Amino acid sequence: MVMSGVECNFTWATMSRLMKEYRAIRAQKEVALRPSGGESGAGADGDGEDSLRAWTATLEGPADSPYAGASFALDLEVPATYPLAPPVARFRPRAMPHVNVNYETGEICLDILKGEWSPVYNLLYVVQAVQRLLREPNPDSPLNLELGVIMREGDLAAYRGLIRYYIQQQ
């Protein structure tokens, strides 16, 4: 599924939609989401295809969460079939201690990134949904079993402590 390093040509429709999203993303200030390769070329017509394939968002840890004060890179990869298929969103390996994130790979368990995806959503919405996940972890589908167990047992101090410990390791 992941297209890293593989040639994937966007159709005109996909490219046109990505350009619209790019403009909308640039016009807002709330979410730090940019093409991974930087801004050069992305705004020009036609030759921006490569630069709109991979995106990076910077998520600030919510103030009322154990992630407060830390920031996290979230990588988005746009598949050739976008927006019929969702972007692949993941944190960097060993960077996000979260119940719904595989710590080793950065894989995220979020319904809209899988079966519940709809083309109505967009890259900005995906980033906002992941941001919400930081504030509202879901212990029912853990990818981080260690944190999942602690959370289910309701040991809030241990839960916060473990997350803080992981973050300080980086």
Next chain:
Amino acid sequence: MRQFVATTVTEEHNTGDPAQGRSAGNAAGNTAHRETRSEFQSLYGALGPQDPALVALLTALLPESLREQWSEKQGDGCSQEFIDSLPRVAAHKLAPDELCAVCFEHFRDDEHPLVVQLPRCRHRFDLQCIAVWLAANRTCPVCRDNVCDHQDRLKDLDTSQAELQEDWGMYG
């Protein structure tokens, strides 16, 4: 099999020790759930998904929490026949700022927009955009209404009449 995507998303996480992270009671409950589901699945497959009475009956038997998931995840998409039969929306009925939620283009930007309307929820899309989505999915991208529920109802509808009436509007 795509109908149980939501289930497998949860299940595929149990890559380590299955006992880990789940209490014994919880695990037993999940197994029972899974058995009921596969029972329904085999029943459903044997009798054919096109029988609306059967679907209604089975759906009524399902707990409410599972019902939505069931109706949304069955099968892989709508039939080509259904997609072809979606009612067209005449260009003059489209608002200037109305856009397709799949490609984000304004309908009126196209000189000859080919727009269709889903039968129950009435959400509108470029035929080209919604056709690709419905070939692999059964829900409206905007509201998740199970579009193919109305497959049979639409068949009985005389769409030629509806188009005729829309044409009258042009001269009215």
